[in-house]
Amino acid sequence: MPNISLKEALRQIKNTFTNKHRFFFIVGAGVSAPEVKLAAAITDDCRKLAKEIGCADEPNDKDLLDEYSFWFQRAFIHLEERQQYIRSLITGKNISQANFLLAQILIQNKITKLVITPNFDDFLAKTLRFFGEEPIVCDDPKTTLRIDPSDFQALQIIHVHGTFWFYDVCNLRGEIEIRAKSAMSSLLESILINRSPLIVGYSGWEHDVIMTALKNRLYHDRIPNNLYWFCYRSDDLKKFPNWLQEHPDVNFVLPNVFFDNDGNKEKDALRPASDGYEILSAESIFQGLVDEVRIEQPSLILDPLSFFAKQLKKLLPRDYSKKGQTAYRLGDVIQRVETGNQLLKTHEAVIKQEKNSLKAKLEAIKEVFRKGDNKNSIRLICELTDKEWEFVEAESAKELSSILKATLPTFKPRTKNEIARYENVINVLQRLSKQSEKYDEIIAETLFDWAYSSGEKGDLIKEIEIYDRLIAQFLNSKKIQLQIIAAKAFYNKGFRLINMEKYWEAIEVYDEFDKKFRKIKVVGNLSTLKIMSLINKGIACGKLKDFEEEVKVLVEVDKRYRNTEEVQQWVATALVNKGIALIKMNKASQAINIWKETRRRFGKHKDPQIQERVSKATGNHSFALICKAKKSILKSSTDVFKPTLREALKKAEEAICMNQKNSNAWQNASYAHFLLGEEEKARESLRQAILIGGDKIKRAALNDTENLTIPEDKGYGRLVESLFADMKKNNEYQSSKQKGR
Numbered sequence: 151m152p153n154i155s156l157k158e159a160l161r162q163i164k165n166t167f168t169n170k171h172r173f174f175f176i177v178g179a180g181v182s183a184p185e186v187k188l189a190a191a192i193t194d195d196c197r198k199l200a201k202e203i204g205c206a207d208e209p210n211d212k213d214l215l216d217e218y219s220f221w222f223q224r225a226f227i228h229l230e231e232r233q234q235y236i237r238s239l240i241t242g243k244n245i246s247q248a249n250f251l252l253a254q255i256l257i258q259n260k261i262t263k264l265v266i267t268p269n270f271d272d273f274l275a276k277t278l279r280f281f282g283e284e285p286i287v288c289d290d291p292k293t294t295l296r297i298d299p300s301d302f303q304a305l306q307i308i309h310v311h312g313t314f315w316f317y318d319v320c321n322l323r324g325e326i327e328i329r330a331k332s333a334m335s336s337l338l339e340s341i342l343i344n345r346s347p348l349i350v351g352y353s354g355w356e357h358d359v360i361m362t363a364l365k366n367r368l369y370h371d372r373i374p375n376n377l378y379w380f381c382y383r384s385d386d387l388k389k390f391p392n393w394l395q396e397h398p399d400v401n402f403v404l405p406n407v408f409f410d411n412d413g414n415k416e417k418d419a420l421r422p423a424s425d426g427y428e429i430l431s432a433e434s435i436f437q438g439l440v441d442e443v444r445i446e447q448p449s450l451i452l453d454p455l456s457f458f459a460k461q462l463k464k465l466l467p468r469d470y471s472k473k474g475q476t477a478y479r480l481g482d483v484i485q486r487v488e489t490g491n492q493l494l495k496t497h498e499a500v501i502k503q504e505k506n507s508l509k510a511k512l513e514a515i516k517e518v519f520r521k522g523d524n525k526n527s528i529r530l531i532c533e534l535t536d537k538e539w540e541f542v543e544a545e546s547a548k549e550l551s552s553i554l555k556a557t558l559p560t561f562k563p564r565t566k567n568e569i570a571r572y573e574n575v576i577n578v579l580q581r582l583s584k585q586s587e588k589y590d591e592i593i594a595e596t597l598f599d600w601a602y603s604s605g606e607k608g609d610l611i612k613e614i615e616i617y618d619r620l621i622a623q624f625l626n627s628k629k630i631q632l633q634i635i636a637a638k639a640f641y642n643k644g645f646r647l648i649n650m651e652k653y654w655e656a657i658e659v660y661d662e663f664d665k666k667f668r669k670i671k672v673v674g675n676l677s678t679l680k681i682m683s684l685i686n687k688g689i690a691c692g693k694l695k696d697f698e699e700e701v702k703v704l705v706e707v708d709k710r711y712r713n714t715e716e717v718q719q720w721v722a723t724a725l726v727n728k729g730i731a732l733i734k735m736n737k738a739s740q741a742i743n744i745w746k747e748t749r750r751r752f753g754k755h756k757d758p759q760i761q762e763r764v765s766k767a768t769g770n771h772s773f774a775l776i777c778k779a780k781k782s783i784l785k786s787s788t789d790v791f792k793p794t795l796r797e798a799l800k801k802a803e804e805a806i807c808m809n810q811k812n813s814n815a816w817q818n819a820s821y822a823h824f825l826l827g828e829e830e831k832a833r834e835s836l837r838q839a840i841l842i843g844g845d846k847i848k849r850a851a852l853n854d855t856e857n858l859t860i861p862e863d864k865g866y867g868r869l870v871e872s873l874f875a876d877m878k879k880n881n882e883y884q885s886s887k888q889k890g891r
Contacts, residue, residue: 152401153387156430159378159403160442163261163348172375173348174264174341176360180351180382181252181432182271185243189353192239193218196225214355214389236314240271245280248351251436253277253448256305260443261348264299264306266338268352268360270314275307281448282461289313291333299341310334310359338363346375346399351382351432356391365393373399380435381405384428405430455491459484501541508538512546515553524557525568532574539581551582551589558596563603572600594624594635602642610646617643625666637667637679644686653690660687681711681720688727697731704728722752722763729770738774745771765809772801772818773854779825780858798822813843817851824866832866836873841882848874 154162166172179188187195200221209220226232252274256263265274278285285305288296289312297306342363354361367373379394380403381387387395387402394400405428439445450457462484511534519527531550534542542550554575563569575596579589597620605613617639624632640663647656660683667680684707691700707724711717725748732741748767752760775798782790799822805815820835839847851870855863876882 153404154401156380156403156405156435156438159380159401160438162376162401163378163439164442166375172345174262174266174345175252175256176266176347176349176352177252177269177274177432178267178350178352179269180353181248181267182246182269182273183351183432185246185273186239186269186271189214189218193221196221200224214353233314236270240314243271245273245277246433248432248436249273249277251433251440253281253283254445255436255439255443257281257283257448258443258445259303260445261439262345263302263304264308264341264345266308266310266341266347266360268311268355268358269309270312272313272315278305281450282457287313288337294333294337297337299337299344308334308337310338335359335363339366342367342373344374346373346377349377349379350435351380353382353386354379354390354394365391368393368397368399375399376401378403380430380432382429382431403430403435453491455487455494459487459491462487504537505541508534508541511538512542512549516549519553519557524560527553527557528561528571528575531578532571534578542581547582550578554579554582555592558592558599561599566607566609569600569603569607569609572596572603576600590624590627590629591631591635594620594632597623598635598639598642601639605642605646610650613646614643617646630670633667633670634676634679637663637676640666641679641683641686644683644690648686648690648693651693653693656690657687660684660690677711677714677717678720681707681714681717681724684710685720685724685727688724688731692727692731692734697735700731701728701735704731718752718755719757719759719763722748722760722767725751726763726767726770729767729774733770733774733777738778742771742774745774762809762812765805765812765815768801768805768808769812769815769818772798772805772815772822775801776818776821776825776854777858780860783860784858792826795822795826799826811842813839813847814850816842817847817854821851821854821866824869825862829869833869833873836870837877837882840874840877 163173179186196218203225205224207220207224209217222232226235252265255261256265256278267274272287275285275287283305285307286296287307287309288294289309297308298304338359347364352360364377368377377397377400379390379400382405384404387404390402395402466484511530515527515530518530531554558575561575563571576593579593579596583589583593597616601613601616601620604610604616620639621636621643625636627633627636640659644656644659644663647653647659663683664680664687667676670676684703688700688703688707691697691703704724704727708721708728711721714721725744729741729744729748732738732744745767749764749771752764755761755764775794779791779794779798782788782794799819802815802819802822805812806819809815816835816839820832820839823829823835824832836847836851839851843850848870852867855867855870
């Protein structure tokens with residue numbers, strides 16, 4: 151008794167086809183499940199019903215057949231009641247997938263056209279008729295002469311226990327044992343002389359006609375070909391009698407993991423059962439046979455309208471085409487079916503042509519991608535029409551998805567037309583989301599890139615519109631990564647509104663941002679966006695000359711993020727900006743104290759970006775001292791003028807020491823040198839400032855001379871103008887774009 155896998159069983163069965171008609175099928179209730187209840191479920195129903203009508207007995211024998219018979223007879227005392235119950239289990243039920251697959255196998259006759267079954271349902275016969283085939287059915291010992299075991303061309307079905315249509319169904323042990331001794335038993339034994347069964351979905355009740363015939367055949371002699379018993383569960387093996395388990399010609403096909411000839415694990419097509427066991431369903435067995443022996447699809451599936459037209463022609467009278475012969479105008483019916491078939495074939499030809507065209511386009515896209523032409527890969531994908539997208543199959547959708555994933559990060563549009571292609575990309579991604587996996591994150595990132603690119607090309611209104619679209623679509627997503635992208639859109643929208651001088655709108659955006667994200671757990675760069683949004687809100691307040699509100703916002707920044715290590719550079723920025731706001735409020739002393747605090751808290755920090763902020767604070771401190779010195783001249787307090795300038799120069803040099811590229815610090819040093827009468831040093835420091843900062847240094851230097859103006863400012867203004875003219879003439883610097891704070 152070898153135990154083998156489904157894969158091995160299919161291989162052996164296929165290799166037996168050199169000698170045809172060696173097999174026949176024995177199929178049990180598992181072939182019609184789950185549409186029709188199995189014996190265990192019927193037993194439970196009957197037990198429950200018997201208890202309800204007052205039956206207090208229990209069966210003495212726990213044998214499955216005895217238990218089934220006991221409860222069935224207690225629940226339904228009369229034969230007619232039992233038959234009506236069986237009919238209720240079957241009438242109106244759908245045909246199982248396993249029966250459809252079995253019918254295909256029988257029609258092709260590559261294995262057999264003979265089936266023996268203990269089932270009461272007529273699903274298999276119905277399925278065969280559905281496919282246009284008429285089987286010979288034997289469902290009573292009196293009809294056994296209908297079956298010819300030597301006829302290998304006729305479709306033959308033997309219902310050994312009868313069918314639900316008639317009163318001779320065998321349910322109880324006595325009925326089953328009587329049937330086992332009838333002409334039905336003789337018929338089965340005659341079939342078993344030259345054929346071996348493939349048993350599917352049958353649990354094997356030992357005393358029924360099938361098991362009796364098998365026992366008689368196996369007891370007397372070896373069978374010409376192996377018997378293959380497909381077990382639903384591996385544990386089913388324990389239920390079989392010894393005479394079956396120990397016979398050398400019986401192969402049990404089990405739903406387990408086995409090793410192939412190379413020692414590798416193989417696993418059959420299984421599905422998990424509700425109790426956790428692995429099972430081998432009738433459907434998976436028949437599907438395996440269909441695939442292994444290459445069973446073709448029936449004509450009903452391949453060409454349904456032609457099939458129905460032929461069936462109608464077979465059934466109708468020969469003169470059906472004569473008009474007026476019947477009230478039903480059946481000839482017109484056939485003509486309409488054939489016309490519909492012709493229209494369908496024309497449509498299918500068009501579809502085939504369109505699919506071939508699409509296939510060529512998909513190959514072109516892949517070829518362009520293989521050559522590394524990412525921009526044209528995206529263009530070709532975006533040019534696929536709505537009609538073509540209808541024919542893009544799941545595998546092709548995955549390939550297009552992979553191409554987009556690889557190419558989108560490199561998509562850097564330079565023209566407005568290229569930027570407009572983002573809309574097509576979004577549409578493509580949304581289509582792909584419906585056909586395969588979800589692409590929400592890629593869609594969100596693409597929307598963000600589209601908005602940003604639009605803004606870089608000057609279309610600020612379009613940029614904000616796309617940010618709004620992104621925010622509306624993804625702000626309330628449960629995925630934190632999508633929330634972060636929405637947060638970036640929020641931040642950029644506010645930033646762009648500041649660029650557009652729409653300061654109140656920017657403040658509203660940042661207030662909404664703060665309300666949404668303040669309490670969300672910090673992940674990724676969300677903490678950076680949160681603190682930067684507050685800083686930008688402060689900048690918008692400053693642009694509105696509301697310096698008091700700006701200071702309040704920046705105080706809140708320090709309060710919230712003072713101890714958040716990853717955003718300390720932005721805390722330092724907030725302190726720098728707070729000092730500037732205080733200067734504009736004529737609170738120079740408070741501003742100087744803030745910049746001193748900045749240096750105290752961050753002066754020893756090793757982060758270059760934080761050191762740049764400390765340098766800026768120190769440079770601003772230097773400028774505040776220059777302003778203080780100029781005030782002393784205006785107030786005729788000349789005794790503090792030079793000492794204050796020396797202190798200012800010292801702070802400027804400290805700022806430069808921390809950051810050699812601090813152009814404002816170089817310009818402050820130049821201004822201090824000039825006011826101290828050190829014109830050459832002033833010129834050299836100013837040259838360094840111009841080399842770093844370009845045009846903005848000229849504007850800043852001239853603005854300084856207009857603030858708290860003293861007589862020396864005219865000379866410094868001339869120095870600035872002349873040095874800029876000389877350096878520009880000698881191409882010593884390039885004009886720079888003005889940058890925001």
